[in-house]
Amino acid sequence: MRTPEISDEVIIEAGNRLLKADTTISGFKLARECKGGNPTRLMKVWTDFLKTQVLAGDESKLPLPLHVEVELEKKTADISKFLIDTVTELHHQAIVSADLRVSEEQAKAQRYREELLGDLEEASNINEQVTNDLREAQVTITGLNDDLKSANAQREQLAIEVAQLRERLSAVEQAEQKCIEDNKELAIQVAEINKVKGQLHNELVQLRERLTGTEEAMKNAAAAHAKAISESTEDKQAVLTQLDEVKRERDTLHEELVQQRERRATAESALQAANEALTKANSASLEEIGGLRQQIDELTHSREELIQRQGRDSEKLTAQEQALASAKEDCEISLQEAVKAQEEATQARVEVARLEGHLTSLTKQNVDLIAALSGKAPHSS
Numbered sequence: 001m002r003t004p005e006i007s008d009e010v011i012i013e014a015g016n017r018l019l020k021a022d023t024t025i026s027g028f029k030l031a032r033e034c035k036g037g038n039p040t041r042l043m044k045v046w047t048d049f050l051k052t053q054v055l056a057g058d059e060s061k062l063p064l065p066l067h068v069e070v071e072l073e074k075k076t077a078d079i080s081k082f083l084i085d086t087v088t089e090l091h092h093q094a095i096v097s098a099d100l101r102v103s104e105e106q107a108k109a110q111r112y113r114e115e116l117l118g119d120l121e122e123a124s125n126i127n128e129q130v131t132n133d134l135r136e137a138q139v140t141i142t143g144l145n146d147d148l149k150s151a152n153a154q155r156e157q158l159a160i161e162v163a164q165l166r167e168r169l170s171a172v173e174q175a176e177q178k179c180i181e182d183n184k185e186l187a188i189q190v191a192e193i194n195k196v197k198g199q200l201h202n203e204l205v206q207l208r209e210r211l212t213g214t215e216e217a218m219k220n221a222a223a224a225h226a227k228a229i230s231e232s233t234e235d236k237q238a239v240l241t242q243l244d245e246v247k248r249e250r251d252t253l254h255e256e257l258v259q260q261r262e263r264r265a266t267a268e269s270a271l272q273a274a275n276e277a278l279t280k281a282n283s284a285s286l287e288e289i290g291g292l293r294q295q296i297d298e299l300t301h302s303r304e305e306l307i308q309r310q311g312r313d314s315e316k317l318t319a320q321e322q323a324l325a326s327a328k329e330d331c332e333i334s335l336q337e338a339v340k341a342q343e344e345a346t347q348a349r350v351e352v353a354r355l356e357g358h359l360t361s362l363t364k365q366n367v368d369l370i371a372a373l374s375g376k377a378p379h380s381s
Contacts, residue, residue, distance in 0.1 A: 006037040011045045102362055109356065116351065119344060126337060133330065158309065165302060172295055201264075210253055 014033035018025050027039025030046060 006034050006042070008045050008049075010034055011037070011042050012049050014042075015046045015049065098362075098365075105362060112351070123344065130337065137330070154309075161302070168295065 011030060011034060014030055015025055018029060018033060023029065025043075025046060027043035030042035031037050031039045034042065
């Protein structure tokens with residue numbers, strides 16, 4: 001076995017020096033004083049030295065004299081009785097004070113617990129209400145999104161209808177312009193027919209005048225012929241010749257009159273056909289124009305309704321967006337309140353646990369105090 005570097009005597013001397021210096025002794029201080037060594041061994045050597053000194057001191061004590069021991073026992077009994085009475089009174093006061101304090105702390109803890117339970121219940125109700133509000137807000141948002149999609153689809157459909165109505169309106173305007181042009185052509189044709197009719201009427205008047213003149217000439221010729229017969233037979237041939245010429249002229253005029261009547265009948269038929277065609281065309285044009293105007297009115301009405309529907313849809317969409325924003329804001333506020341309530345509930349649980357721990361500690365201290373006082377009193381007596 002290896003010999004220790006520092007002997008027990010050196011260690012004890014170092015300890016005595018530390019005692020004289022009124023310094024707390026430890027293994028490290030002994031090692032520093034001895035300039036080396038294991039602090040654990042140094043402290044063990046010093047502790048063993050102190051134990052030997054205590055035992056040596058106990059052996060050197062002398063017993064007390066008998067009368068001193070008897071007097072000491074009397075004094076000890078009096079002191080013990082005084083201490084027992086004092087400790088009993090203190091024990092009673094401590095128990096009463098502890099009971100009062102425990103009762104107060106229990107009542108306070110119970111009230112606080114009830115308040116916290118109420119807060120927890122209120123927070124739970126708020127959380128449930130917030131959950132319901134969030135669910136309703138989600139349903140509202142879903143409905144608003146569906147309405148928004150429907151409104152967008154209706155807007156697209158209305159845009160398509162507007163484009164189709166514009167195309168139809170353009171076609172109607174073109175048809176109306178064509179009808180106006182056709183009416184102009186018919187009016188020109190009617191004017192030309194009326195012009196031809198006037199010319200034919202003038203020619204007919206002239207033929208009638210010529211026919212009247214011819215008839216008068218024939219009458220005059222017949223009268224002259226009768227006069228000539230009565231006057232002279234020589235002039236009979238000339239008169240007959242003249243009468244033949246008059247007849248031929250009359251026949252010619254009659255043929256021309258027949259032709260003029262045929263031409264007039266043809267012109268009147270053409271004029272009547274033209275009038276009928278014009279009337280029919282005018283009726284058709286009027287009907288078509290009436291239909292076109294009705295379509296234009298319908299298109300205008302549809303366009304106004306479309307504009308009004310777009311305005312209502314825009315207002316509805318704006319109102320829905322505002323309602324959605326308000327619902328989101330309410331949900332966020334409710335959510336913040338729920339989070340705050342949950343935090344308060346968590347803090348309340350922590351505070352309840354702390355108070356319960358504090359109450360348990362007080363109860364334990366009271367029990368320990370009662371046990372300690374109860375244990376000391378019998379031992380002293």
